[in-house]
Amino acid sequence: MRTIIEPFRIKMTEPLPITTRREREAALTSAHDNVFLLDAEQVTIDLLTDSGTGAMSDRQWAALMLGDESYAGSPSWRHFEKTVREITGFKHIFPTHQGRAAERILAATRLKAGNVVPNNSHFDTTRANIEYVGARAVDLLTPEGLDLYSEKQFKGNIDLARLEQLIEAEGEENIPFCMITVTNNAGGGQPVSMKNIESAKELLRKHRIPLIIDACRFAENAYFVREDEKGFADRSLLEIAQEMFSLADGATMSAKKDGMANIGGFFACNDDNWAEDFRNLLILTEGFPTYGGLAGRDLEAIAVGLMEALDYEYQRYRHATVEYMAARLVSRDIPVVRPPGGHAIFIDAAAFCPHLAPCDYPGIGLVNALYLEGGIRAVELGSVMFGKPAAGDRGEIAAPHELVRLSFPRRVYTQSHFDYVIEVLDLLRQQRDSIKPYRIIKQAPFLRHFTAHFSCDA
Numbered sequence: 001m002r003t004i005i006e007p008f009r010i011k012m013t014e015p016l017p018i019t020t021r022r023e024r025e026a027a028l029t030s031a032h033d034n035v036f037l038l039d040a041e042q043v044t045i046d047l048l049t050d051s052g053t054g055a056m057s058d059r060q061w062a063a064l065m066l067g068d069e070s071y072a073g074s075p076s077w078r079h080f081e082k083t084v085r086e087i088t089g090f091k092h093i094f095p096t097h098q099g100r101a102a103e104r105i106l107a108a109t110r111l112k113a114g115n116v117v118p119n120n121s122h123f124d125t126t127r128a129n130i131e132y133v134g135a136r137a138v139d140l141l142t143p144e145g146l147d148l149y150s151e152k153q154f155k156g157n158i159d160l161a162r163l164e165q166l167i168e169a170e171g172e173e174n175i176p177f178c179m180i181t182v183t184n185n186a187g188g189g190q191p192v193s194m195k196n197i198e199s200a201k202e203l204l205r206k207h208r209i210p211l212i213i214d215a216c217r218f219a220e221n222a223y224f225v226r227e228d229e230k231g232f233a234d235r236s237l238l239e240i241a242q243e244m245f246s247l248a249d250g251a252t253m254s255a256k257k258d259g260m261a262n263i264g265g266f267f268a269c270n271d272d273n274w275a276e277d278f279r280n281l282l283i284l285t286e287g288f289p290t291y292g293g294l295a296g297r298d299l300e301a302i303a304v305g306l307m308e309a310l311d312y313e314y315q316r317y318r319h320a321t322v323e324y325m326a327a328r329l330v331s332r333d334i335p336v337v338r339p340p341g342g343h344a345i346f347i348d349a350a351a352f353c354p355h356l357a358p359c360d361y362p363g364i365g366l367v368n369a370l371y372l373e374g375g376i377r378a379v380e381l382g383s384v385m386f387g388k389p390a391a392g393d394r395g396e397i398a399a400p401h402e403l404v405r406l407s408f409p410r411r412v413y414t415q416s417h418f419d420y421v422i423e424v425l426d427l428l429r430q431q432r433d434s435i436k437p438y439r440i441i442k443q444a445p446f447l448r449h450f451t452a453h454f455s456c457d458a
């Protein structure tokens with residue numbers, strides 16, 4: 001059959017808020033023109049993030065009931081540990097309340113001011129945690145990865161030549177670890193090839209630099225490897241994931257992504273000293289090492305979810321949904337990052353709004369127009385999220401791209417929901433000149449996009 005269907009049926013429903021234009025205008029104004037500050041009941045289709053927003057399966061709901069809430073040594077912890085170890089092979093496994101907690105403890109225990117951490121692209125929380133301890137987060141995408149419209153596969157690959165130059169320039173002793181993010185969320189959700197991880201590991205091994213995988217979407221990445229990389233077509237997604245983790249020295253994970261859960265994360269590694277330091281800080285800030293800030297029931301749901309994410313039929317359907325939307329946007333002349341990544345569609349807001357400069361935050365203009373027109377919530381990944389105040393004067397260094405991300409929560413929306421989003425975007429494209437410039441009128445020193453207040457005076 002050519003039609004790829006959802007490999008599940010719906011057992012429970014949740015009503016969607018349907019709002020009027022006037023209600024949305026009032027809501028956005030009270031949210032200081034920042035969709036992060038909207039109440040969820042004011043949003044009809046919420047594509048803000050795929051993080052923690054998925055629908056759990058009947059198996060996961062059943063697993064919740066098996067959750068054992070013992071403080072230490074709970075069987076739910078052992079189920080979690082056994083599953084994570086089966087997939088990753090790592091010796092030490094630590095649950096955390098979400099991905100950034102793993103990043104924070106990793107940064108606090110392994111980095112000092114002046115250190116450098118390379119990555120294909122750092123996600124915003126990863127970068128913030130590295131910068132918070134005074135280290136430098138360096139993105140090393142390949143030229144194809146930086147080209148939004150190149151049809152090349154594995155555009156999430158780390159640039160090996162630039163990695164080598166960075167090691168020469170900074171010195172291996174100043175690089176406590178290198179990261180690779182699969183798939184590359186900040187760079188369009190693009191996958192990383194097994195070959196690239198293997199070659200990076202070879203180079204890092206020569207310099208005794210450990211490799212940490214930011215594994216949030218490890219199963220989606222495994223699907224791309226199986227479909228598009230030579231030699232993997234008859235391997236299971238689990239085998240592919242196992243091979244990938246075998247190349248690394250550790251991993252940070254947000255279970256809110258390919259853990260198919262609503263909360264949770266973990267850090268895993270092989271080195272005993274790293275584990276000792278991590279454990280000590282974990283106890284101080286997250287909890288005892290057999291629960292790490294999670295309830296026993298969460299550990300159960302994650303253990304089931306991690307394996308469900310590796311189900312081939314599930315990944316095939318998920319990717320078909322992304323492809324469905326991308327193909328329809330392209331045929332309507334809407335500039336989307338090519339080829340589509342694993343968990344989201346990224347619209348090039350700079351190309352969508354040619355009348356706006358980066359300092360007008362075209363991504364915010366498009367995000368707010370999507371909300372006002374259709375009650376759809378998306379997120380800017382442009383100069384608000386990744387831009388920086390320039391030294392000296394009051395200007396800003398713009399981000400390399402002005403993107404708007406429409407993330408796909410896992411197993412939540414149906415095809416007609418996506419048809420609706422396509423229709424709204426088509427309408428906005430026809431009236432794109434009316435998309436307005438925005439200014440920031442209040443911001444925090446880190447992760448400003450979450451809480452900034454905007455105003456548009458046009």
Ligand SMILES: *Cc1c(COP(=O)(O)O)cnc(C)c1O
Binds near residue numbers: 098123184
């Ligand atoms: C979500 C995400 C994180 C952080 O995880 P949280 O659970 O949101 O703290 C880190 N890296 C990447 C690539 C992510 O997508």
